[in-house]
Amino acid sequence: MSDTSPALDFLLTRRSRPAKLLAAPVPDRDALTVLLTAAARSPDHGKLEPWRFIVLEAAAMQRLAALVVARGTALGRDPDTIEKARADHANSPLAVAVISAPKPSEKIPQIEQVLSAGAVCLALLNAALAAGWGANWLSGWASHDRDFVTQGLGLAESERVAGLIHIGTATRIPPERPRPDLTAITEWVSA
Template identity: 55%
Template sequence: MPEKNPAALDFLAARLSQPAKLFTLPVPDRAALEPILIAALRVPDHGKLEPWRLIVLGAEDFPRLADLAEARAKELGADAEQTEKGRGQFDRGLLAVAVISSPKPSGKIPLAEQVLSAGALCLNLVTVATAAGWGANWLSGWPAHDPVFRARAFGCTEAETVAGIVHIGTPRSPAPDRPRPVLEHVVQWGLR
């Protein structure tokens, strides 16, 4: 019989993301963030390719990112709402970790597995930061999916994408839970 970890199961069953726009200070300093990053990096990584890289964004980085998002919105002819959405998460940012999906050439490990490893890293980062007592939220937004913005902002190559931007901070108040999937609606037991 497997040995259960009830505390971990209870934590995961109740885990939820906090709204990043409601985060306040303090945020984790480098000494507090490094163990979070070390634990978060324990993700499936077939072939040990490390098909991702992380960029820690501090308060000093967000004005530049907000300006880059606004400039890119203007280049694309975006309306005021799109422009505000583009710069919004950066205008309010306190600390975040950009997870860059950075696939490596491999004859054995498919691109999809490498990209999913970066997604797993985003979720691990949210989960570990939450377990460490912080609020965490995985966001992206349209700028992160724009190749020109991500090249300017994060130095992404054509092969790289932004898997997510994980904001970490102190939540102002507990977040309400949201409706969760109904098991019977999303799970099929066996092949039909």
């Protein structure tokens, strides 16, 4: 089997684009539907679909930015921390919240369902990058605040934000960053 292919070349060279460097234009609904379709092909043991998408367009991101300020203030967070989270939301032209929504199952443990939601995040990120968009996977303190996700996204108690995938046009490409040393993180077991 060949060790190179366009798909493998993409995976070996893929590079997220920082969310703060993303701008309009963004994918329209048809283009975004293709990306969501690709993401939904992630491993899903038991076909439970233990995740869902919330597409957050620019006005929704502005609303969430205001909620970040309100929640951060109520929680007594540092003003710089609040401002960074506010800017992440306010400056984003489009984000998809991937929601981890585990289902009751005797066969499929909850951890596998949560990991499936993480796989969906990476698949959506890679689909956006492969389609030529800039994209970044973020979360941050607000996406883990129960009041924020309940008020801002309408999540049920059993649901969590697996990630916010910001998608747009990259205004510039940052320099390459160091990658893991595979010899330090890989163990080969022969017997």
